[in-house]
Amino acid sequence: RDRTHSALLKMWQDATNQSSRPTAPRLDRYKMVLLGEQSVGKTSLTLRFTNDTFRPDQPATVGAAFMSKTMQLDEETIKLEIWDTAGQERYRSLTPMYYRGARAALVVYDITNFNSFERAKSWIEELHRQAKPDIVIALAGNKSDSASNRSVTYDQALIYAEKNNLIFLETSAKTGHNVSEIFVAISKKISQDEFVVVPNGIQLQEAGSNNGE
Numbered sequence: 001r002d003r004t005h006s007a008l009l010k011m012w013q014d015a016t017n018q019s020s021r022p023t024a025p026r027l028d029r030y031k032m033v034l035l036g037e038q039s040v041g042k043t044s045l046t047l048r049f050t051n052d053t054f055r056p057d058q059p060a061t062v063g064a065a066f067m068s069k070t071m072q073l074d075e076e077t078i079k080l081e082i083w084d085t086a087g088q089e090r091y092r093s094l095t096p097m098y099y100r101g102a103r104a105a106l107v108v109y110d111i112t113n114f115n116s117f118e119r120a121k122s123w124i125e126e127l128h129r130q131a132k133p134d135i136v137i138a139l140a141g142n143k144s145d146s147a148s149n150r151s152v153t154y155d156q157a158l159i160y161a162e163k164n165n166l167i168f169l170e171t172s173a174k175t176g177h178n179v180s181e182i183f184v185a186i187s188k189k190i191s192q193d194e195f196v197v198v199p200n201g202i203q204l205q206e207a208g209s210n211n212g213e
Helices: 002-020 040-052 091-099 115-128 146-150 155-164 180-192
Strands: 027-036 065-071 078-083 106-110 134-143 165-170 192-199 201-205
Touching: 002 027, 027 040, 027 115, 027 180, 040 065, 040 078, 040 134, 040 180, 065 155, 065 180, 078 180, 091 115, 106 115, 106 146, 106 180, 115 134, 115 155, 134 155, 155 165, 165 180
Parallel strands: 027 078, 027 106, 106 134, 134 165
Antiparallel strands: 065 078, 192 201
16 A cells, blocks of 8 residues: 555656646747838848847848847747848739738838838738738838938828727837837737737737726
8 A cells, every 4th residue: 555655646746846847938930021112121120120230231132031030928939030022113023922921011111201101001901902811010110210301290100000900110220219119019919919009109918908907
């Protein structure tokens, strides 16, 4: 009887020790695409986010470029696999190849160039028509460091973002302003967290939480 008790005790201890061992964090990979006109700063935003670098003379992307970054969000590890597409018109026909199957899209415009904002709207309309129904779409008004020369007001973009259920922030690849924030907001949305666009940016909130209760 003592041997049986000892064997059962050892089995319980082994099970307890095994369950208390830290498990390797799960790595979720998500494909993300950047869209927008040439020279709005798509590559600069990606490099600022992935490497924390900025080049004022960043050359134009040819076709597309690939970068990635792994982040820890609460108990989840996320790897964003980022496809930075060229903004030149001659590469336009290739772009659907990159956003098909993407889990998220960051559409970028230059706040000092109104035409780039109009072009961003056309990209978003195309994503709504042709991308995955559950794609997370974010809008970045880049070059906020040049706000004194803006052609697109914050409110114009905010109203459009609210109407189309977009994550929205103004960013600056040059200074780093809101760069990590918009990528983190996208990642949290992918992870099924709620988001609310507010006048000063984005307020993130875990899904299922109670408001004011």
